[in-house]
Each structure stands twice: as C-alpha cells, then as structure tokens.
Amino acid sequence: QVQLQESGPGLVKPSQTLSLTCTVSGGSISSGSYYWSWIRQPAGKGLEWIGRIYTSGSTNYNPSLKSRVTISVDTSKNQFSLKLSSVTAADTAVYYCARDVRWFGDYYFDYWGQGTLVTVSS
Amino acid sequence: QSVLTQPPSVSGAPGQRVTISCTGSSSNIGAGYDVHWYQQLPGTAPKLLIYGNSNRPSGVPDRFSGSKSGTSASLAITGLQAEDEADYYCQSYDSSLSGRVFGTGTKVTVL
Numbered sequence: 001q002v003q004l005q006e007s008g009p010g011l012v013k014p015s016q017t018l019s020l021t022c023t024v025s026g027g028s029i030s031s032g033s034y035y036w037s038w039i040r041q042p043a044g045k046g047l048e049w050i051g052r053i054y055t056s057g058s059t060n061y062n063p064s065l066k067s068r069v070t071i072s073v074d075t076s077k078n079q080f081s082l083k084l085s086s087v088t089a090a091d092t093a094v095y096y097c098a099r100d101v102r103w104f105g106d107y108y109f110d111y112w113g114q115g116t117l118v119t120v121s122s
Numbered sequence: 123q124s125v126l127t128q129p130p131s132v133s134g135a136p137g138q139r140v141t142i143s144c145t146g147s148s149s150n151i152g153a154g155y156d157v158h159w160y161q162q163l164p165g166t167a168p169k170l171l172i173y174g175n176s177n178r179p180s181g182v183p184d185r186f187s188g189s190k191s192g193t194s195a196s197l198a199i200t201g202l203q204a205e206d207e208a209d210y211y212c213q214s215y216d217s218s219l220s221g222r223v224f225g226t227g228t229k230v231t232v233l
Contacts, residue, residue: 046124047160047168047211047224062221096167103174106215107222108158110179112167 002026004097004113012091012120018084022097022113029078030055035100035107038071038082040093041115048093052100053080087120094118125150126212126225133231134202142228144195144212150223152193155215159188159197162209171210172197199230207232 008020022036029036037052051061053071061069065084073080084091094117098109127145134140144157151157156175160168170179172188175195185206187198195214199206212225 046227049222049224060221063219103156106155108170108173108213110170112169115167
C-alpha cells in the first residue's frame with residue numbers, strides 16, 4: 001500500500017518561500033508510469049492543483065502559479081518537493097501531495113497524503 | 123475560480139438517492155476529457171471515489187456510481203448512509219488552462 005506524507009514548516013512569513021517535502025513509502029517513486037502532484041485547499045474552500053513531476057524531472061504547473069512554483073524530485077530518498085516563492089496570506093492552505101495515475105489521455109489522483117497546514121503570517 | 127460547477131449542497135434521508143452534478147464546458151468535459159470524483163470526509167484528505175467517469179476503485183461500495191454526458195457529469199449515491207456525509211469534488215482536465223481542474227465541491231448532508 002503506497003503512503004504519502006507531507007512535511008515542512010507550518011508557518012511562513014509573507015514574501016518568503018514555502019518549502020514542503022512529500023515522502024513516499026510502500027513503493028518506489030520511480031516504479032510505474034506515475035506523476036507526483038501537489039494540491040492545496042484553503043480553509044473552507046475547494047481544491048486547487050499546483051503542479052506535478054515525473055521521476056525523469058519533467059514538470060507541469062498550474063498556469064496561475066507557474067511563475068512562483070518549482071517542483072523537484074529526489075529518487076534516492078523517494079521524495080518530491082514543492083517550493084512556492086513570494087507567498088502572501090492567499091497562499092495559506094492545507095497542502096496535499098498525491099500520486100497521479102495515467103488514465104487514457106488524462107490522469108487521476110489515487111493516493112493522497114494526509115495534508116499539512118501552511119499559514120502565511122508575519 | 124473553478125471551471126467545473128457543482129451545487130453547493132445536496133441532502134437526503136437515509137436510504138434515499140441523491141445526485142451531484144458537475145457542469146463544465148467545451149474545453150474540459152465537453153472536449154472528451156474524463157471526470158473523476160473524490161470524497162472528502164470532515165478533517166481528512168480527499169479519497170478517490172470514481173475514476174474514468176464511472177469506474178469504482180476496489181473497496182468503494184457500489185452505492186456510488188458516476189456518469190458523463192455532453193459537458194456534464196454526475197455522481198449518484200443510492201441507499202444514502204450517515205457515513206456518506208462529506209464533501210464531494212469532481213475533477214477533469216481543461217485544455218484552455220492546460221491543467222487539471224476541480225469542481226467547486228458539494229456538501230452532502232444526511233438528514
């Protein structure tokens with residue numbers, strides 16, 4: 001059973017960079033044709049896809065966040081990471097990591113981490 | 123702002139059938155992209171409920187079913203149970219936005 005676990009600071013100051021890591025267990029991050037995604041959810045609101053990475057390093061980002069997002073992967077540690085720069089209070093949310101499974105021409109998320117709350121505040 | 127619209131809430135008595143709509147456009151559902159559904163119980167992460175419009179992952183009760191037609195999709199819950207009280211989100215791909223998109227979310231209340 002694949003498990004994902006987010007980790008990182010729960011408090012980030014405005015204008016700084018938010019950094020989170022997702023550790024994958026129960027299987028190799030490099031096995032299978034999976035992408036690995038980040039998704040966030042502000043309190044009381046809906047889900048927003050941030051971006052994803054393949055183990056080759058290939059990435060896709062949400063155009064609305066692309067200028068501030070960097071997703072990277074460390075296959076030796078079975079981890080992938082998110083960096084979001086120049087954060088504001090609008091970036092306060094629960095951040096989830098998830099596995100992207102290919103379905104014909106598209107993908108869906110079959111495994112999710114439990115989520116981690118990141119608050120942007122001085 | 124989501125491009126997939128869902129009703130904010132639906133409710134039903136135990137045992138009843140409820141449906142949740144997910145309305146998109148010609149750049150997502152109408153373009154032929156499939157719809158996937160997630161259930162989010164209070165205080166927990168979303169869980170995959172339906173993939174590829176109508177397929178249930180192992181372990182998901184057959185009380186949950188999905189369908190798609192034109193620019194919309196639907197999730198039906200038959201034999202509603204108290205444990206089904208949760209938020210439900212649809213998800214697809216949007217070619218104009220070049221990324222996957224989620225619906226606005228629907229809260230299901232069991233009366």
